[in-house]
Amino acid sequence: MSTAVDIRSEVLRQQFREVRQRSEKIAAPLEIEDFVVQSMPDASPIKWHLAHTTWFFETFVLQPSLADYVSPWPQFEYLFNSYYNTVGRPFPRSERGLLSRPTVTDVWKYRRYVDERIEEVMSTLDAQLLTVIELGVHHEQQHQELMLTDLKHAFSCNPLCPAYVDQAAIGETAASDRRWIAYEGGISSIGYDGDQFCYDNEQPAHQTLLEPYALASRLVTSGEYLEFMADGGYQDPQWWLSDGWNFLQSQQIVAPLYWRQQAEHWLQLTLGGLVPVSPSQPVHHVSYYEADAFARWAGHRLPTEQEWETAAQTELASSDSIQGLFLESEEFRPLPASLDATNRMQQLFGDVWQWTASPYTAYPRYRASAGALGEYNGKFMCNQWVLRGGSCVTPQSHIRATYRNFFGPGKRWQFSGIRLAKSI
Template sequence: MSSTAAALSPGEQLRASYLATRSFTDQIAQPLSAEDCTVQSMDDASPTKWHLAHTTWFFETFILRTQSDYREFDPEFNFLFNSYYNSIGRQYPRSRRGLISRPGMQQVEDYRNHVDREMSRRLGCDDFATQNAELLQIGINHEQQHQELMLTDAKHMLSCNPTWPIYRDDPFDRAVAERAERWIEVPDGMHDIGHEGDGFAYDNESPRHATHLHATSIATTLVTNGEFLEFVQDGGYERPEFWLSMGWATVQQDNWDAPLYWVQQDGRWHQFTLAGLVPVDPDWPVTHVSYFEADAFARWAGKRLPTEFQWEAACQIANRSSDVSLEQEPFADVLMKQNKCIHPTRSPAGLMGGVWQWTCSSYAGYPGYRPPAGAVGEYNGKFMCNQYVLRGGSVATSSNHIRDTYRNFFPPEARWQFTGIRLADD
């Protein structure tokens, strides 16, 4: 914490964090037109306008509506912008969010301004801030998750346009030369896994517990486009021996022959980025691959994907052996501040950043896990089924929204997020 932040009262610190988070959300939405913000390109994605309203609904619902003197902006929003909180009430179907043409963007902006004024004013009272500190931290981190979704959902939406429109015409980050590949040795034995101590963490990162790990090696570099292109050229998408049964069925059903956003033009592979269509750079980390593709590549390469526990243990070892500053790694806030394209172009110095890294671990609760009581308990626990864990964050993640215990999760066919591959070996 800086000396300036330390001099602020608890309410002032929370207000500054709240307003900074809300401002960054608006910055992400700024390059998009009102028409862009309404489109829903697939069931897994949501319109930008919906993200803007839903994150606002979260603060209004869980904090402001508990205040007797608060006047809600529009009662209909409780139905339109509730995502999946069944204990709060009914929700508008996720797959039809793109049909919500009204409220329009101006009214959603008015809604955000209304809630921001109320939150900012009330955070001037330290008692209010103290009483709601835990919910505020959850709400801030919840909005940061939606900032990432706004970027990936907007990218998918723009990719559906045959003219390959540009989100922001920013140059790519090429400042750091690629490091030589080496391996982090994780020794056989007991390792402590999970969050403990100060600082925010989600409930699914606890309780901290000891688990036995067999000796393994984790690559210090991410799998590159060039390496993945070798898999493609070797008939990787045509050879069922590398694929899980469900993965092979998905390849056949959806006609996959390369990562999402790879297209061939004039006999050469290109990939769609937030700065438009560019030739596939062999040195960049491969991204927008599913668990099925990551697992198939690992089998083809004679390696495997790490478990999430091996990944976390390797991250702990890497952090002890080097001075890694997340504020220097390719995260969304860092890249935007530098006016660089939000796209992975290098492996980070540590294990965090660049792309979300698939592990071979199914998403489940740790020993002794219990979801919190009330609606907030619906945030993580009820999704512990048919999902795989990803670690490390990506270029769409903010640098103050990631830690080595963070557990992301998606179904194995998902690939619209910035997902990639870090290999393990025995």
């Protein structure tokens, strides 16, 4: 008779295979030269992502489970560590693009070797190591999103504007009406309180008090953002936080990342190449500063993460599952909100990550896990802001209403956008 551990092991085995194959599918359209480019310190080469996600399984599963395990590539422990100081000194993040060796072929061999060893030990792992396998699967899904956002940034630095996929431009369609969806406020339960996977920063579940509020029924569009720009939004300091205004001036920013002006028209670089900005498409690749400034200009504000999560849980109460535009669609770009949608709240999940007004801090009674895996989330709870909802390059099985993404307020290379909120 199969035990609960046996059943869980088999489920994780299938998830492991699917996620590892998805990473390879993302890399499949690339030329060998694409694998080694690092366009900025925040981004990593595709080759590094493929190796690092493999390093995770080797370091945190194979080494603890096999007493006599010796890696055929011991130097990889240094080269492909990201930020786990408990494990050892990582190779400098800003220099990952200098690693022409090991070769891409070597990294593929590394992946095959570790995958085979994981398959061999999977059925013998105890519940604790199965939990690490599950974390590793979700960790790789995070890197799948990063592979695409990092590749897009690298392509944006190339004057040829290369395309990752063949893709027609979005046709001219009208934007759906923006409505306000009201929520009563009161005491709300925040954080994950189930028996499936979540990250430690989503716990513990706790209560918070909310004033009545409303969220916009859809994301802010590029057309609406163009109105902000035409009204001098980037030149008027009244809309900007002091730090945001300094950020604009120092970086000479006048538009969302990847937008380029050609005569009187705006173009944007996408994973399908350089195309005209679509007014009905959600604006994306904006920083927290830009999202906050737009909200002020529009006479509204950004939602707090507690407001966003409460609204999401309310909307999900009448739905069987999370729906939205995710990585699996292979669209690789946000799309306009549907004009005939039956859901009162659109684009709540997928399309773009939504900036909130909340700093990334620990929930009440939060304690980071002991050991190296305790470095996963907790040590980044400083100078970051929370984003919610996932994007068009987030795997659908990876997202939850309680999921907390976080980036510094000036970061723009992720698919980050805007949903408005207001108090009522």
